[in-house]
Amino acid sequence: MANINWALLAPILVIELILVIVVLVDIIRIEKTNGPKWLWVLLSLFFNPIGPILYFVIGRSKS
Template sequence: MLVAFIDLIRIYATNGPKWLWAIIILISGILGSILYFIVGRRNE
C-alpha cells in the first residue's frame, strides 16, 4: 500500500481522479493497490 501511495503522489496523470484512487487504496488495502497498478496508472 505504501508503494502505491508514493507512486500515486509522484505520477503526473492517472486514469481517474487521484483522490478517488487514494480512497480505493485505503479502503481495499492490497487489492486496491493491485487495482491501482493495473488500471489506475496511465502509461504514456
C-alpha cells in the same frame, strides 16, 4: 482473538503496508492517472490489498 497465529499473519500485514506505501508514493509522484487521484488513494487505503493491485493494473497511466 487468542487463537490468531501472529507469526503467520505479521508478514502478510507488512507486505500489505509496503504495498500501500508504494502506491501512495507513486500516486503523489505521477502526473496523470486513469481517473482522479483522490479516488485511487481512497481505494488503496480502504480496499486493501485489492485497491493497490487495481491501481497498478488499470489506474496507472501508460503515458
